[in-house]
Amino acid sequence: MDVKGVAFLARQAQAEQTFGVERWRAFLAEQAKRDPLFAQPVLPVTRIPADAFLRLNDALTRQFYAGDPQAYWKYGVKSAEYALSLGQLKAIFSKGEHRRFALFTPGIWKGYFTAGDLTAQINGNVAELRITGVPRPHIYFELSVMGFASGGIAYLSGMEISHEVLKGFSRGDPEVVYRFTLPS
Numbered sequence: 001m002d003v004k005g006v007a008f009l010a011r012q013a014q015a016e017q018t019f020g021v022e023r024w025r026a027f028l029a030e031q032a033k034r035d036p037l038f039a040q041p042v043l044p045v046t047r048i049p050a051d052a053f054l055r056l057n058d059a060l061t062r063q064f065y066a067g068d069p070q071a072y073w074k075y076g077v078k079s080a081e082y083a084l085s086l087g088q089l090k091a092i093f094s095k096g097e098h099r100r101f102a103l104f105t106p107g108i109w110k111g112y113f114t115a116g117d118l119t120a121q122i123n124g125n126v127a128e129l130r131i132t133g134v135p136r137p138h139i140y141f142e143l144s145v146m147g148f149a150s151g152g153i154a155y156l157s158g159m160e161i162s163h164e165v166l167k168g169f170s171r172g173d174p175e176v177v178y179r180f181t182l183p184s
Contacts, residue, residue: 076147
């Protein structure tokens, strides 16, 4: 499984904005000692082996968030807010299109990862998102992706939303299933 460079670039932009360019560069230089691919420029289409990408995110979480796994959720929420307000999804979605966004999340998965699947179904005011077939289950895939979905739905609806975790890598399950309550 590979992670596409666009995911790395989103993390870089977020880290630079939050901690400053110099701290990010120093962090990345340390990571490049373990994974030399991070010494090279990463383009949106660059394929990064999932293990290297996960090591980078785990190290980032340890160094900047004291190892708090909820940082992965925050990465997702902030990435969605950026993508919808300034980034690649701004031209695709307008305020109030949170239902359409929830149904679009499988396309976002395919834009970031080369394996596994994300499916989305809406029944009434409930959106159910399911991640399956991930060869390297890790809380990053669960929390950052579901955080992205949550952040996007909240951003487009203008309301905080609730969710229920039915299954998750964080619980030792082989798949992830979340239910989000959508605003009317």
